[in-house]
Amino acid sequence: MFPAAALALTLMPSVAGPLAAPAQADPAARARVTEGPGVLAVSVAATRKAPGYTVDIATDELALTTKRAGEVALGTARGDTGGLRFRSAGHWQHATEVTDWRWQDGVLTLTADTTLDGATVTARLTPTADRYQLDWDVEGGSPDQLGLAYDLSSGGHWYGHGEAETPQGGPGVNQPWPLDTGEVDHETFGPASYDMIDPFWYTSKSTGLHVDTGDVMDVALNKGGDGLGTFTVESPDTYKATVFVESTPLEVYRDYIGIVGKPSKSDATYEQYAKPLWNSWAQFYTKIDQEKLLDYATDLHDNGLDGHTIQLDDKWESNYGNLTWDPTTFPDPKGMSDKIHDMGFDFGLWVTLWINLDSANYQYAADHGYLLMDAKDTSKPCEVTWWNGRAGIIDLANPDAKGWYEGNLKKLMDTYDVDGLKFDTRFFDEKCAPHEGHQATDYQELGTRLADEFDLQGAGIRVHWNRTAHEAGFVTRQVDKGTGWDSLQAATTQNLAISTIGYPFVESDMIGGSNSQPPPSKDVLVRWAQSASLMPLMYASTSPVDTNDTTTGQKVDYDQETVDLYRQAIKTHEKLAPYIWDQVRSTLRTGDPIMRPLFFDYPKDKESYTVTDEWMLGPAVLAAPKLSTGTTRTVHLPAGTWYDVNHGTVIHGPKNLKGYAAPLGVTPAFVNLKAKGAAKAIKALKRDDAPAASS
Template identity: 70%
Template structure:
């Protein structure tokens, strides 16, 4: 323990004051470590944390004579600093913020700070607790009941920013836009939280190897460079104490590993080897809701006969008699048992799309409401919560009620047993912020409950969209992206979105359905082919639009693709199948380390500064660099970091670092390179040479 020092500014001595923290065992500290020190000099209060055990050391400073701001430095350089109104809060519908420091004390390894605010009669109390590779920043407002608390950062102080997950942007994100890095675009996300349909986590990391984790179960309002302001604002919709962890590391990958140390790595992969090896075919983008028994069977048969099928045919939305009934529409599916049998005869598994959302006009709705099986309304808990979605108005099965869960699963069992259904694609969400958690539960509990439900079924490589918290990270689900458009911008967004999802702790990623699935005009031949080529270098391939032809949902007209489309799509599938042994090695490695399979180049090559803005290349494990063409151009530049690389398409060796200018990419060419000195290089070469 150390002695307490507490001063009221205005009576500070001119001499500098330094306080040393006796070393503790936190984060591996040893008895000989000097530990953090605190000093005050020249109007600045500074916490210094020395280099130790692979951590680079850092300092955090703040002014004592003007508005509070926090500046983090490493090796003498600023690596993160707060922006204007660093600690801000909303009270009485008006935004206020912390002002000048009024007191501080250093005790038991925590620096406690007090400040005035712009709201008379209130103050901010903050606690900064440093350890070797991070510091905890907790703060709250006293004297008023705050409605929201927020941190503000100057984005440019840390270089580029990453993380977050699927982004809402004015340019169409997350459907047609996903900025990478985040500050290259404008992120405006007012519904950022555990109940969001978008895959998000309150974790961000930076080019300067700092990171931010906000520990909350409440919704947030997050903006990064909104309106081009250069600021990151991370606001929690609660007046409860704000809990943030700021990481300070040597590389971005180290920051990622620190975060995984908090939320945990996957304990399993919910997908099998075959599901990594072969595509999953889902009916959605091919038919949308205009699907029936004969159409699905014709679709499956044609894919099989053309040699472009996979492991499963999954029937998506619009098979039920009504949403939530969990019974087939007899008009569209006169003999669903026969449908299942014929799909199995093709060598495919059969799967169904399901949801816990029960429409008000469904037969099951009144039964569920009468038995208290539905989530209750947040504003009026005496009645069921109703939510609007793309298929109407619904209630949501309350998984925190064991009887409701048992009833729902009994309906699923009857359905699956009757029609020999092999697996399920769970869609929508397990909770909505219009609803109230059951007594004794929180929003994040519903992510856990949904994960536990889904984990008892074969998800067939379609995975599930759960996020936010240890349960989601440790469950090991395949993560499918939110629906994408069908143009080049969506293809590019699908790549940068996988980079974002992978590096917030979800390693088993796949793009949205190859070719897109959000109801836009059918993808052009080139987009469909390039998407398949890109997906062949991802952990899993998730397919829908048939290369044999589809229907343009916007016109109702048939769209036929040519033989080259089929041949190139087939080649992409074959390449992915050959990569399966290498991919499976990456899955097993991830289960040990938690490292992402798909990752930005700078995770493996942090000294390669050019790679920090590359959004159309990625490392697939340690040995494979994928650089497919994601545009209509006939060529693209390819960045190769330091090392010896084998050019798969040209059969040559290239020394890096180098940028290959205008690398020719005719439609049959998908640029890819193998790092010859990386683990797994031999297996990757065997796969990509095609022998």
């Protein structure tokens, strides 16, 4: 073995303040390697901006334990699982004894045997001030997948990921928060996924993991209650990971944003933050026609249920992908558009890049080479199955195809006075072959650029996993939820997951849910509207006047109180809009999420790491709406001076308010009197009968 050595490095310190660019090098930082019985230790000294850390590398079985101030902050799995693991001939193997190592030019290179004869692992660990890069390969054995495995408990609680697929129905009705308190089993975790995801996870012990890949992953956290996190890349190529080591979870998040970028603008306008978007989907699903849409808009207008747009969702086209109207259900689309505009709403349409095989546009696109080709047979178009049939996908990497598709969209919008679009479906599918000279991951960027040319009306778009998606500043709408309490709760924790992987302009699924379930009960609908009023945007569909139960074909009428309380939630959100707009502008400077977990602002408050039904909206507003049955709840307040907007009282935290009264007309919310924007938040949220704030 080579002797241990100390080497001065040029390092990247952590960022304690608002992040505008990656941190500058800190020449005062130092890293060194020492060898002891059965262990190599990589030590990085603390700096003014970074806490310092040590990575202990067990040499009897290649395993990495990251420590900060002598305490374990993250550790790979050991035993039969193995920390650095790979699949060969359908069987899992892993690295074992370290047989050689060298420390040169700031890189620790390790060679290790494995459980497979003839296969070795070569790993390279590159430490910097607040993170280390871990790249590794398998030589021999013909592996087809490489993965890291962690002992979840070593990092405390785990967060990040985005929309999580779970055995309990996630992401539609379940989103564990923290992730380790449930189960995540996400086998097709990749750039082309319909789920809003990024390969980034962080922990309550202020460590984080970013896997740098464009390939599909198989991600599992606590699968079957095994206490493990496995992050497997379905490729034999070099596994590239960054492990962040910081003092708070917020600083880990900021480190990640330094890599992937922050929004350069907000796609949504002030009005789209201030007022709801009304989309027809959950109200009608595909049983929609011109008369129904106009009745829907009229009811909303006449009942003072404000909004900026009426957006017509699925089932207006003659066939999917034609971008022409079905004349039997929409005989006068221009007249319909005019009437919606006359009510003071903008008008929007749902569209997709997927063209069904029975659409007239399909054959035209196929004949002109405008469709993605099949990955297994590039002489024919790729055919994919989606919720509306079999289809081909426009190849956005073909300039002629993109121009043709955009031309059809713009003609449609100009002819019928359409103000904006809701893009749905994905821009790529793994069954398809990328255009010559392109990779599968390019299609997220190509889709982002296409959508950025149009007003998305606050419906946002589901693109992820690339820097352009982060920088575009799109609103992010969630995957469809159900219509019960479990979905309302999942919508809340899912927003926290999405916003803390770098997509700050979040909204829940349509208020009240959808997913072809019976309509929400009165209480679920009202509570959902109240919770959405304390989120960055409100995305609505189910009318509180009346709706349709598509499972029975029956009309469902809500009572006047439902209308009144929903209207009150809309007005609350609109009054809060100046404060929210301040947070939008702040996010454009810092990259920090608007809706975030309590522990981002109060990292020393241990109880906040497992709170699932509260969040911070910017630095001043703590939202604690009722998300379940009943009329009381417990509210956790961290340290600070809090103004209760419902009672006009001042409460000094930390404190748990047990049995806090929250009847259907009350939405618990509190304002930190010492935080920036407190006065503006109190003006918006204070009940008319509540006393003024005083500390």
